[in-house]
Amino acid sequence: MAKSRQQAISLWFGLVTLLVKKELKVxxxxxxxGYMWSMMxxxxxxxxxxxVFSHVMRFKxxxxxxxxxxxxxxxxxxxxxxxxxxxxxxxxxxxxxxxxVPATVFPAAAVGSCLVNFLLAxxxxxxxxxxxxxxxxxxxxxxxxxLLPYVVFVFGIGLTxxxxxxxxRDIAHMIEPLLNMVFYATPIIYPPETxxxxxxxxxxxxxxxxxxxxxxxxxxxxxxxxxxxxxxMVVFALVSLGCGLYVYSRTRDKxxxxx
Amino acid sequence: MNSKPAIFCEQVSVEYTSPTYxxxxxxxSLIRSIRGTKSESRFFRALKDVNLSIQPGETLAFxxxxxxxxxxxxxxxxxxxxxxxxxxxxxxxIAPLIELGAGFDQELTGVENIWxxxxxxxxxxxxxxxxxxxxxxFAELGEFIHAPVKTYSSGMYMRLAFACSTIISPEILLVxxxxxxxxxxxxxxxxxxxxxxxxxxxxxxxxxHDRGIIEGLCSRAIFLWHxxxxxxxxxxxxxxxxxxxxxxTHLHDNPQHVVDECLRRDKMxxxxxxxxxxxxxxxxxxxxGPVSKSGRTAIEINCSFxxxxxxxxxxxxxxxxxxxxxxxxxxxxxxxxxxxxxLEALRKKGRKSVxxxxxxxxxxxxxxxxxxxxxxxxxTQIYQFDSNVLQxxxxxxxxxxxxxxxxxxxxxxxxxxx
Numbered sequence: 001m002a003k004s005r006q007q008a009i010s011l012w013f014g015l016v017t018l019l020v021k022k023e024l025k026v027x028x029x030x031x032x033x034g035y036m037w038s039m040m041x042x043x044x045x046x047x048x049x050x051x052v053f054s055h056v057m058r059f060k061x062x063x064x065x066x067x068x069x070x071x072x073x074x075x076x077x078x079x080x081x082x083x084x085x086x087x088x089x090x091x092x093x094x095x096x097x098x099x100x101v102p103a104t105v106f107p108a109a110a111v112g113s114c115l116v117n118f119l120l121a122x123x124x125x126x127x128x129x130x131x132x133x134x135x136x137x138x139x140x141x142x143x144x145x146x147l148l149p150y151v152v153f154v155f156g157i158g159l160t161x162x163x164x165x166x167x168x169r170d171i172a173h174m175i176e177p178l179l180n181m182v183f184y185a186t187p188i189i190y191p192p193e194t195x196x197x198x199x200x201x202x203x204x205x206x207x208x209x210x211x212x213x214x215x216x217x218x219x220x221x222x223x224x225x226x227x228x229x230x231x232x233m234v235v236f237a238l239v240s241l242g243c244g245l246y247v248y249s250r251t252r253d254k255x256x257x258x259x
Numbered sequence: 260m261n262s263k264p265a266i267f268c269e270q271v272s273v274e275y276t277s278p279t280y281x282x283x284x285x286x287x288s289l290i291r292s293i294r295g296t297k298s299e300s301r302f303f304r305a306l307k308d309v310n311l312s313i314q315p316g317e318t319l320a321f322x323x324x325x326x327x328x329x330x331x332x333x334x335x336x337x338x339x340x341x342x343x344x345x346x347x348x349x350x351x352x353i354a355p356l357i358e359l360g361a362g363f364d365q366e367l368t369g370v371e372n373i374w375x376x377x378x379x380x381x382x383x384x385x386x387x388x389x390x391x392x393x394x395x396x397f398a399e400l401g402e403f404i405h406a407p408v409k410t411y412s413s414g415m416y417m418r419l420a421f422a423c424s425t426i427i428s429p430e431i432l433l434v435x436x437x438x439x440x441x442x443x444x445x446x447x448x449x450x451x452x453x454x455x456x457x458x459x460x461x462x463x464x465x466x467x468h469d470r471g472i473i474e475g476l477c478s479r480a481i482f483l484w485h486x487x488x489x490x491x492x493x494x495x496x497x498x499x500x501x502x503x504x505x506x507x508t509h510l511h512d513n514p515q516h517v518v519d520e521c522l523r524r525d526k527m528x529x530x531x532x533x534x535x536x537x538x539x540x541x542x543x544x545x546x547x548g549p550v551s552k553s554g555r556t557a558i559e560i561n562c563s564f565x566x567x568x569x570x571x572x573x574x575x576x577x578x579x580x581x582x583x584x585x586x587x588x589x590x591x592x593x594x595x596x597x598x599x600x601x602l603e604a605l606r607k608k609g610r611k612s613v614x615x616x617x618x619x620x621x622x623x624x625x626x627x628x629x630x631x632x633x634x635x636x637x638x639t640q641i642y643q644f645d646s647n648v649l650q651x652x653x654x655x656x657x658x659x660x661x662x663x664x665x666x667x668x669x670x671x672x673x674x675x676x677x
Contacts, residue, residue: 168285
């Protein structure tokens with residue numbers, strides 16, 4: 001029994017890797033720059049924001065470009081993972097109608113491809129770090145420890161919304177404004193200190209803010225995050241995963257009738 | 260010998276909700292819950308209480324008209340559909356060929372799709388690596404294997420897809436209707452492959468309308484009719500039932516009666532044991548039809564045959580008049596209505612002639628067929644059974660004048676719709 005469970009898990013991860021590879025292959029088929037786009041997109045976005053906020057809005061943050069870039073990279077995992085994850089089960093209806101595949105692999109593959117994007121984008125991050133600061137943050141080696149709970153967290157949300165989206169297609173339309181709200185509620189383009197005292201509590205109930213701030217602490221501040229943030233990351237990840245699995249287990253049998 | 264069935268279905272029922280409710284928006288579902296109306300108010304029963312046990316190594320077919328639940332049952336077995344009621348258990352790796360090219364991505368190349376599709380079906384990396392050349396070979400793609408499948412001709416696409424599904428050494432192969440596509444050469448290749456899979460002791464379930472393929476490949480057929488399993492047995496009988504049911508214009512015919520009738524007839528034909536030497540009888544001829552006799556219509560049936568040698572007991576000649584398979588109008592035999600002398604004559608060698616005259620006043624206007632049967636004296640064993648030996652139309656003069664013929668048909672149809 002234990003062995004077959006192990007087999008099932010390795011099969012599951014095998015499928016997710018396969019789908020991530022497929023997703024990446026298909027995404028850049030026929031484009032000249034291919035994977036370069038995964039690196040260039042956040043950079044272009046960063047340039048726009050950096051220009052607007054350091055020259056137009058005049059934020060007084062040290063190395064604002066780097067500040068923005070770390071924020072965007074961290075945010076992208078969340079937003080792309082949620083958008084892709086929400087549509088993932090419905091978009092793979094043709095597969096689910098023909099093969100016995102656990103639907104959980106689709107949100108997982110969505111998060112996986114966002115993770116790959118993030119890792120690719122680390123290359124320009126390193127280059128910009130070298131240019132702006134002159135060195136690469138040492139704590140980059142701790143990133144896997146942060147990315148693991150983050151990815152689990154995003155997967156949980158993707159699975160929850162992806163499952164619900166099969167039953168109610170409204171979800172896919174709903175997430176765009178919601179993500180916008182979360183984007184502005186999270187200190188990505190502005191430093192957390194600029195938030196007025198009476199709104200600070202928002203940061204504590206916003207899981208994304210925790211992940212973004214921990215990633216930024218490592219990559220931008222070049223410090224170790226405090227232990228409470230690390231614990232919060234793990235708790236958020238587990239709650240999100242639990243929620244995702246619960247919703248999935250309650251709805252999975254209805255998928256085929258609603259796809 | 261593994262006695263555990265490869266596929267086991269117990270009381271499986273599947274209901275589809277009507278497409279209008281298939282995917283509700285939150286708004287609709289809110290309105291519904293406020294009003295207190297049930298959301299699952301309209302549904303369609305795709306499968307009703309299907310019980311099925313398939314042993315490892317069996318090759319069987321699901322047959323039936325479109326929409327009878329064949330594909331749904333196949334998907335239930337494949338694990339794609341979870342039935343609302345009942346239980347399904349399967350043993351071994353399943354390769355569902357519900358549609359060719361499941362999991363294929365148009366943008367990817369042939370090789371990439373082989374990996375994708377086979378992995379999705381649960382094949383291991385080693386297996387695919389080892390069989391890759393074989394798949395390419397079967398698909399006859401050559402150089403094109405490295406081109407995106409969107410550039411393939413539909414034949415190339417099908418060959419590749421079929422090769423992928425069958426190469427993963429499935430213990431259970433589910434094939435849905437796909438043999439109908441492709442040219443003759445491709446079909447032959449597919450059938451050879453299926454035969455090879457069967458020969459290695461694997462279980463195969465086929466959904467098809469092709470009688471030749473099914474009778475050639477399968478030892479057992481399941482006939483589905485409106486989501487119910489009406490018959491489970493040899494393919495020839497299954498097709499007979501299928502034919503009779505689809506011919507039947509009488510909507511009020513109980514399908515179960517049709518099945519029973521087919522089975523009865525089948526049993527009569529098949530049960531004639533070696534002990535009864537069928538070669539004693541030859542040259543069966545049947546003539547007859549409606550005749551007018553002193554103002555009344557009668558049905559005359561003349562049945563003549565040769566008895567080639569003297570027998571220990573008389574041959575019993577019987578006939579039945581029926582309308583459609585399930586509606587037997589009348590039937591009798593020489594044992595019931597012949598005199599002792601004429602019975603004795605039916606024991607002796609020579610050309611025999613039996614003639615019945617049946618007053619047609621009892622029969623409604625319409626078309627009928629006649630079956631004739633020659634059996635032993637206690638009608639347990641059969642020398643010869645010929646169905647549809649005679650067809651006749653009966654039209655009573657009164658019906659003709661009143662245009663009653665049409666009226667009767669009309670009334671019947673109205674009635675059956677109730």
